[in-house]
Amino acid sequence: MRVDVVTPNEADSANAAHFLRAEGLEVRVSASLAQLPTDSYDDLGCLVAVEEALVDFEVEHFRTALDLQPAWSDLPLLVVAGHETSLNALVDRVFPHSGNITLLQRPLHPVALVSAVNVALRARARQFEVRDLLADRSRALHQRDEFLAMLAHELRNPLAPVRNAVYLMNGLEIKDALLLKCRTMIDKQTRHMARLVDDLLDVSRLELGKVELRLQEIDLNNCVSAAVEACLPMTSAQGHSV
Numbered sequence: 001m002r003v004d005v006v007t008p009n010e011a012d013s014a015n016a017a018h019f020l021r022a023e024g025l026e027v028r029v030s031a032s033l034a035q036l037p038t039d040s041y042d043d044l045g046c047l048v049a050v051e052e053a054l055v056d057f058e059v060e061h062f063r064t065a066l067d068l069q070p071a072w073s074d075l076p077l078l079v080v081a082g083h084e085t086s087l088n089a090l091v092d093r094v095f096p097h098s099g100n101i102t103l104l105q106r107p108l109h110p111v112a113l114v115s116a117v118n119v120a121l122r123a124r125a126r127q128f129e130v131r132d133l134l135a136d137r138s139r140a141l142h143q144r145d146e147f148l149a150m151l152a153h154e155l156r157n158p159l160a161p162v163r164n165a166v167y168l169m170n171g172l173e174i175k176d177a178l179l180l181k182c183r184t185m186i187d188k189q190t191r192h193m194a195r196l197v198d199d200l201l202d203v204s205r206l207e208l209g210k211v212e213l214r215l216q217e218i219d220l221n222n223c224v225s226a227a228v229e230a231c232l233p234m235t236s237a238q239g240h241s242v
Helices: 010-022 056-067 087-094 110-170 177-200 203-208 220-237
Strands: 002-006 026-030 044-050 077-081 101-105
Touching (some): 002 010, 010 026, 077 087, 077 110, 087 101, 101 110, 110 177
Parallel strands (some): 002 026, 002 044, 044 077, 077 101
């Protein structure tokens, strides 16, 4: 991960870069916030800025870029300031919407700087882990939705001729009671399977919370009959009667 150091003082930037690079860290030095690329915050480990670099018009531009961070990102900000500076006042003035700010007061020992940067980088590493987990989850959900769509399509193929056959059978005059019962049962179950196939495609909608509850009048006799029929194998096996 990279550490950005922002200070208009060349001596300060050279010293900070020297101490951090001695710890094996990648460092980029800028003289002002305006020189920071606004499209690289996702790969940035932390930002070290001196109080003198927090110029109002540059801070506003930088703050806008921070507000565009994805939900998983909360860039650690390390601000080097004098003893008289109040952290709460500085945060309220410069970064009112960011809670990940550490104030380092002058005179600043190199060990304190390196330690604070390492702490910030460890916190940032956890954020990157969350980012990767969210990306993996998103890919898995996309693959699941593709599989369900393909499965639903494949299930519809054998259902179509069965439903067509039932439709043709409904046009025949059948007097045999057993055949009539079988035809009714096949018709009911194929319709049920068709609804189940449609429900497969709605799994992704469940994930997004877009399931819509549709109210309609029902025949309670049909509901009870369907429930009894669904439980019939178990009740018969137990010797129960409804």
